[in-house]
Amino acid sequence: MKKQSLLIIILISITIGCYSQPGGRAGRPMINRSSPEVLDDKSVIFRFFAPEAEDVKLSAEFLQEPLSMIRDTTGLWTIKTDPVKPDIYPYFFLVDGIQVQDPGNVLYFSNERFKRSLVDIPGETPLVHSLKDVPHGSVTYCDYYSDIFKGYRPLVIYTPPEYDKNSEKKYPVFYLISGTTDTEETYFKVGRTNLILDNHLAEGKVEPMIVVMPYGNPSVPGATATNPPAPGDQINEDPIENDLINNIIPYVESNYRTLNDNDNRAIGGFSRGGGQTLRIGFKHPELFSWICSYSSFLGKEDFEKNFRNVYEDPERTNEQMKLLWISVGNEDFLYEQTVEFMDLLKEKNINFESMVTSGGHTWMNMKQFMDKSSQLLFK
Numbered sequence: 001m002k003k004q005s006l007l008i009i010i011l012i013s014i015t016i017g018c019y020s021q022p023g024g025r026a027g028r029p030m031i032n033r034s035s036p037e038v039l040d041d042k043s044v045i046f047r048f049f050a051p052e053a054e055d056v057k058l059s060a061e062f063l064q065e066p067l068s069m070i071r072d073t074t075g076l077w078t079i080k081t082d083p084v085k086p087d088i089y090p091y092f093f094l095v096d097g098i099q100v101q102d103p104g105n106v107l108y109f110s111n112e113r114f115k116r117s118l119v120d121i122p123g124e125t126p127l128v129h130s131l132k133d134v135p136h137g138s139v140t141y142c143d144y145y146s147d148i149f150k151g152y153r154p155l156v157i158y159t160p161p162e163y164d165k166n167s168e169k170k171y172p173v174f175y176l177i178s179g180t181t182d183t184e185e186t187y188f189k190v191g192r193t194n195l196i197l198d199n200h201l202a203e204g205k206v207e208p209m210i211v212v213m214p215y216g217n218p219s220v221p222g223a224t225a226t227n228p229p230a231p232g233d234q235i236n237e238d239p240i241e242n243d244l245i246n247n248i249i250p251y252v253e254s255n256y257r258t259l260n261d262n263d264n265r266a267i268g269g270f271s272r273g274g275g276q277t278l279r280i281g282f283k284h285p286e287l288f289s290w291i292c293s294y295s296s297f298l299g300k301e302d303f304e305k306n307f308r309n310v311y312e313d314p315e316r317t318n319e320q321m322k323l324l325w326i327s328v329g330n331e332d333f334l335y336e337q338t339v340e341f342m343d344l345l346k347e348k349n350i351n352f353e354s355m356v357t358s359g360g361h362t363w364m365n366m367k368q369f370m371d372k373s374s375q376l377l378f379k
Helices: 002-020 195-200 237-254 272-283 300-306 315-318 335-347 363-374
Strands: 044-049 056-060 077-079 087-095 097-099 119-120 138-146 151-159 173-177 210-214 263-268 290-294 323-329 353-357
Touching: 044 087, 056 323, 087 363, 138 237, 151 237, 173 237, 173 272, 195 210, 195 363, 210 237, 237 272, 263 272, 263 363, 272 290, 290 363, 300 335, 323 335, 323 363, 353 363
Parallel strands: 173 210, 173 263, 263 290, 290 323, 323 353
Antiparallel strands: 044 077, 056 087, 087 097, 087 119, 138 151, 151 210
16 A cells, blocks of 8 residues: 555656656746637637747637737747637637647648637537537548549538437438538538537427538549639539539438438538539439528529529429528628629529628638528428
């Protein structure tokens, strides 16, 4: 017993010593490098240890412009913000002009190009994307073989909490395409689509559904696109369309319990994925009766030239299409084009649901779009 007690004391002493001597230098006090630290008043402290840096700034989507951080004698750069409206925000550090993720934070923005961390500022009451004490669905990472891209490509698939409890029940499927430079993980890690659906399911606001999140980049498998199509670009041949129809849908319907008709398939997408959604959904009414475009549009020339099947018989379209959802922020760089597209749909007598929020082309808005549109699907 004495040997065990002595060993415990030694281990505690070693542990304390390790934390009280950062960098292996004895005699220095413990340095708090945790970042970000959200305070009770919703202000946030950001910290970044860079003793050799000459200038460090904080850039965040809740700021109008980057803020200079203050360095102490140890080389720790710190800044405390004003109180921030509760939400999930991307941010990064500018270290001598170079964009750097927060090494003290495990939450990051899934993206091909820019590297940002995420700060989750909780509300006084839980937000729509908050982790609540409710039944939770499963999120699975999959790889399927694409004969379009001649290689394996990734999928992230959400199944509702009840999926594994009833082996006989089949479910509708929502195919959710990623935005420009986003990855198959972004709806999950940034948009928290799984938590939004979990919370709505617990309150009976949505129908149980499977959500399939593919990688929407139409370049080679697993690579980043150097010039991906922008939202609203006219695309005569998008390999994502063929991949979805010939590979993704068959893979999902072979491996999951799905309802396999157009009334039980929805398609949606943000930014570039919204443009892909409109083109695929309009071109294939036999596959999809539910279409959700988030922060995207089709140009008038593109629409009138390539989608006569949609507007030449609006009564038929309105009967077949259970939902056409169009949403955008009023500060989004695509706001004017999206409003013009909505006006074009009105001119063609095509029914649609719309949502215009404040703010820009952001995932803060995307979560709002998902919150509202998901409650309309498959009903």
